[in-house]
Amino acid sequence: MTTTTPTLGPAPAPAAARPVRRRRSSALLTYGASLLAGAAIWELAGHLIDPVFLVPFTDTVRRLGELVASGELPTALLASAQVFGAGLIIAVLVGLPAGLLLARVRFLRVGLEDWITGLYAMPMVALIPFILAIFGFGFTPKVIVVFLFAVFPVIITVYEGASSIPARHIEVARSFRARERHLWRDVVIPYTIPFAMTGIRLAIARALVGMIAAEFFLAVSGLGELILITSRRFDTAAVFATILVVCILGVLLLALGHALERRFAAWRGPS
Amino acid sequence: MRSTPRDINAVHDPAAATSRIQIRGLGKYFDELCVFDDIDLDVGSAEVVTLVGPSGCGKTTLLRCIDGLVAPSTGEVRIDGAPVVEPPEGVAVVFQHFGLFPWKTVFRNVAYGLRMAGVSRRAIAERVPAFIELVGLRGFENSYPYQLSGGMQQRAGLARALAVEPKVLLMDEPFGALDAQTREVLQFELLRIWDTRPTSMVFVTHSIDEAVLMGDRVVVLKGRPSTVHQVIDVDLARPRTRATTTDPRFHELREQVWNLVMSTPDDHNSVER
Numbered sequence A: 001m002t003t004t005t006p007t008l009g010p011a012p013a014p015a016a017a018r019p020v021r022r023r024r025s026s027a028l029l030t031y032g033a034s035l036l037a038g039a040a041i042w043e044l045a046g047h048l049i050d051p052v053f054l055v056p057f058t059d060t061v062r063r064l065g066e067l068v069a070s071g072e073l074p075t076a077l078l079a080s081a082q083v084f085g086a087g088l089i090i091a092v093l094v095g096l097p098a099g100l101l102l103a104r105v106r107f108l109r110v111g112l113e114d115w116i117t118g119l120y121a122m123p124m125v126a127l128i129p130f131i132l133a134i135f136g137f138g139f140t141p142k143v144i145v146v147f148l149f150a151v152f153p154v155i156i157t158v159y160e161g162a163s164s165i166p167a168r169h170i171e172v173a174r175s176f177r178a179r180e181r182h183l184w185r186d187v188v189i190p191y192t193i194p195f196a197m198t199g200i201r202l203a204i205a206r207a208l209v210g211m212i213a214a215e216f217f218l219a220v221s222g223l224g225e226l227i228l229i230t231s232r233r234f235d236t237a238a239v240f241a242t243i244l245v246v247c248i249l250g251v252l253l254l255a256l257g258h259a260l261e262r263r264f265a266a267w268r269g270p271s
Numbered sequence B: 001m002r003s004t005p006r007d008i009n010a011v012h013d014p015a016a017a018t019s020r021i022q023i024r025g026l027g028k029y030f031d032e033l034c035v036f037d038d039i040d041l042d043v044g045s046a047e048v049v050t051l052v053g054p055s056g057c058g059k060t061t062l063l064r065c066i067d068g069l070v071a072p073s074t075g076e077v078r079i080d081g082a083p084v085v086e087p088p089e090g091v092a093v094v095f096q097h098f099g100l101f102p103w104k105t106v107f108r109n110v111a112y113g114l115r116m117a118g119v120s121r122r123a124i125a126e127r128v129p130a131f132i133e134l135v136g137l138r139g140f141e142n143s144y145p146y147q148l149s150g151g152m153q154q155r156a157g158l159a160r161a162l163a164v165e166p167k168v169l170l171m172d173e174p175f176g177a178l179d180a181q182t183r184e185v186l187q188f189e190l191l192r193i194w195d196t197r198p199t200s201m202v203f204v205t206h207s208i209d210e211a212v213l214m215g216d217r218v219v220v221l222k223g224r225p226s227t228v229h230q231v232i233d234v235d236l237a238r239p240r241t242r243a244t245t246t247d248p249r250f251h252e253l254r255e256q257v258w259n260l261v262m263s264t265p266d267d268h269n270s271v272e273r
Ligand SMILES: Nc1ncnc2c1ncn2[C@@H]1O[C@H](COP(=O)(O)OP(=O)(O)O)[C@@H](O)[C@H]1O
Pocket: B030, B035, B054, B055, B056, B057, B058, B059, B060, B061, B062
């Protein structure tokens, strides 16, 4: 009966694999070349400009090695990672349900939507003095800062995702006698996951900013502290080495965010 | 719109006794807009009633009322004598847009209705493959909807509806989004499946050919608001196959429905007024 079916289906996937791989390796080449060029320009500029302002790439890398060997960088990295991780995890754990509830519960939405968009638009750094006044120095206020930086993009993207569920999905579920809790399980949550991943990716970027801001303006610690004290000693190479580490961290974390996003949006198909 | 109490009705009215779906005085307003009004219709337990009418005349809304997805403004729908106020058990819908969940595989989409009906995991594992086989989707259990053609997606939609072994099937232009060839293939497959497990079916379609081919009766909806303009009995033998479409009687009926659909909409109303 199904003379038409065998020719259809997911067959195109393997055929497409090779060009993708070729494209990916050529992208890697371009990527590497651009990194090399950047390092070269940095090196050149470093030799032309006063070492107080800019240190050549090679000196930065050498100083980076020293910071790692002395244990200064690993210690700072660990301290920062704790602030970053705790703040981000709490932001995700709070942001996901908050966004979903906001989308599904009418009175919450009506009551809180403007507050949340307002807080999202507000530069979080402005809140740091208040946090300092209320919570003082220590680990907790720093985690709160990271949390505040990171939570709003999660809430907003999850909320927007969960409110954009096409009515037809809800109707299908209701025609099979779904109650609200079944809707959450089979429609609301799975539909929203890709949006949540986008929110988490945005949150990662903002949590990193929040982490450095907290380490600058609250009790100095971690990578922020390392940047502050080395710059006070005019140890520009160490400043650059630390900033380089923060950059690499950011790039890696965002790549992780992108990977998560792609993994959980697979059912949307190639766009 | 009868004034006699329903339970007495059900006992004394021979037509009602055998009908699975009873629609009485059904009307639906959206604010000022009256979509349809005063619809009376009975559908037997092994009968296919096809609904034809211009787009926007309220066919989807009527199906939603029958399934209890929206409340009618006037009148009521009963299934096996019980008034419909929310989607009843034993009623399954096949949607024009297929209605598959894009984040679920074919298997899990087909299993969805069973899961919602509280069927055990083991029974699901046993029954779902049979229905996937029935609609010719074997080998695609783990595919996602985006990986399937429209025809295959609707096969999955059909399997999901059939898997709950419904006593009422509501079909909302199920093949309306498919190309002509796929549409024809699926029409005859649905006829074949229906012959092995006859159910009460309300089948909405744009296509007059499809209405005559599938239906035991064709209901022509017409007017503003829509009402039942005419009901045509389709006396074509079952099982119906491709051969049915070459039957001269098929063409007669098609012409008859065509003329009813095409006649100026206000002819009858204006005479009455
Ligand atoms: N939820 C709704 N709110 C307001 N108007 C609606 C709603 N659903 C349908 N309608 C209107 O009712 C009419 C009939 O729609 P529908 O039942 O989808 O028609 P059909 O399925 O015959 O094309 C249309 O004019 C449509 O705009």
